[in-house]
Amino acid sequence: MAKVIFITKTNDAVEVEGDSGSLMELASANGVAGIDGDCGGVCSCATCHIYLTPDDFKKVGTPDEIESDMLELDDNVTQYSRLCCQIEVSENIDGMTFRVAN
């Protein structure tokens, strides 16, 4: 079980919890604004962009080649950017706070 918080572009904090699936699915199931997931979670659309804190980024891990290339589609990309369709919901991310990029 993981409990996480999304901070949207308009600074709304949305606390959600889940135990499986991708972080994108969890966010869109809870209607987090700015997480569209238009491609259904196959790393093809870059509409589920989030920022992690440097510590959380280290813990979650770096994006693979396709994901980091896809992140370049977004002008707002930083070194702590991830596409949350590529992050699994697990205890590993419990307690983390993510900022939604768009």
Add this chain to the structure above:
Amino acid sequence: MQNTQLEPNSLQQSVVIIGASHGGVNFAFNLRQQGWLGKITLLDSDPELPYHRPPLSKKTLQSLEVKSIPLKVQKSYTDSHIDLCLGKRVIAINKDNKIVTLENNKHLAFDKLVIATGCSAFIPPITGLSETVDEYGTSQYFAMRTHSDAVAIKKALSASTNKEVVIIGGGYIGLESASSFIALGAKVTVIEKQEKILSRVTSSAMSDFLTDLHKAKGVDLQTAKDIVQIKHTNNKHYVQCSDGSEYPADFILIGVGVRLNTQLATDAELVVDQGIKVNDVCQTSHPDIYSIGDCTIHFNKIYNRWIRLESVQNAVDQAKVAAQFLAKNNTSAPALPWFWSDQYEYKLQIVGLSQGYNEIIKRQEAPGQFSLWYFNNDTLLCVEAVNYAKAYVLGTQAIKQGLKVNKQVLNNLTIALAKPQLFQA
């Protein structure tokens, strides 16, 4: 919800949306996000909670239990005050009285209407196709368009002893399904009418790559085949071609294209010509009736011609454009078409439209990792990338921003693809 810059009367106005797939659902939520306060009714004849369609032929088919991936959870509709009416078919639009009629002859009034009816699978009139049934008389030929199609296909696959499937049509739906069937241990034959698969939508280079890929994975890929009939013996079906060849099947998947769901629009005397004609803000020939997604045809300012797109991207982008205009009278920049397909361990990403190219540059980065750059003289029209998102992203930036691509860099594999070098004049 931001309530600034509302259209003054939106509170009293009612929007009815026909079709709750990628286009209709995104439109409804976008309209709310734009601050629309009026009633939003979203209708669809499909009883299933609106779901992502592209995974049907991929993830959905391959997962143990066929479960759809919802576009939004039920609660989101309630929270956004979107009246989602599933299993409701619209049978008529009266544009003068602004009323739609449902199957049960109930009427629904609208101030603004959105037609997001998409398209349906085309089932060709092949002799014997409709007799493709199992011992209980259950149909054993399928399209791959809806959640119930995926459920039925999965059931047919589980029930078949030899797991022999014939796919009619070597388009994206057929090929993605082939890849899923192979993953599920089926014996797959793909029968294509043209000399090459995907010949209508891509170049020989991409067609050849996918042909080799599917053959290497064990698909019996048959091209230039004219199917004459389907014969049946003991619950086994035989697809027979004009050259005498014959392919056995436990069940048949049809992927030969679509029919646009434009009948409602035609009957309502909206302008329909190879799609429901819409302007830059997705209005039809009637200013209070909008249309979005696969069923529309629009004049694309990037490619300077009328185009019809069957894609999630187009449905989602048109939904945004129409919602912004309806709620706030805002217009948006023209959207660039993009597509993707996942087959086996390969991700194909396409940006732009290649039609009209006179030069292709292929960059092979590594085995199974390459990109095709389609030019008309110096204008980049399209990039197709296989397991190489970098090329897809650079291509997107080049086309969107109208940047000139340095072909020498592109042609020189010793220079890694990167923004500054590639976009120098």
